[in-house]
Amino acid sequence: MNPLVITIDGPAAAGKSTTARAVARQFGCLYLDSGALYRAFALKIDRLDLGGSLEDTARMAAVARATEIAFAGQNDDPRVVLDGELLDAEIRTPRVSELASRVAAIPVVRERMAELQRAIAARHALVAEGRDMGTVLFPDATVKLFLDASVDERARRRHRELAARGLDLDVFEVRTEIERRDRRDRERDIAPLLPAPDAIVIDTSGMSVTEQLDAVLKAVETRIGPS
Helix, strand or coil, X not given: CCCCEEEEECCCCCCHHHHHHHHHHHHCCEEEEHHHHHHHHHHHHHHCCCHHHCCCHHHHHHHHHCCCEXXXXXXXXXXXXXXXXXXXXXXXXXXXXXXXXXXXXXXHHHHHHHHHHHHHHCXXXXXXXXXXXXXXXXXXXCEEEEEECCHXXXXXXXXXXXXXXXXXXXXHHHHHHHHXXXXXXXXXXXXXXXXXCCXXXXXXXXXXXXXXXXXXXXXXXXXXXXX
């Protein structure tokens, strides 16, 4: 029997991360934050000062092949390990977020990240969160979910999240960045952001964290039964 795989896709700040961690905890799975892989790779690109070389396919392919990314720590809240270095808040800055969205559109980078994620899935039951988990990475997933919310709601959530980390940004600036990421994610040629045909779509606008989690757990349990 194949390991349990639950995918949770959706745009930025739709509530995927909080929900995915809780679902992983509920079902005893590893929480796989696909965005963290791209953020870690973006951090590496930034450190190497290669932000201006993203269109150099050969160079991006070489860097991607030389990159190892893993997860360590608790299953429901693992930390990212980049080439042996344990990372934390440095991959969550607006600068790295923007660069991560750009590197995620590079086919050779996506190929390497897919390889790493599928290797993890071969060893663990997963709750995989991202933008193409149910459409590209794990098309045969046991349960596929797609979380969405209005752009205003998502901007407010992201603004609160950044403020809690001490990042004082204007909410309009945050909204503009989310809209930019939405366009890039939905219009890219490779693995555009969209629900899988068999995904359960949940609009989380106006929901509390508890309400959102309840809706997701009920949706999962309709497919696989209670944990």
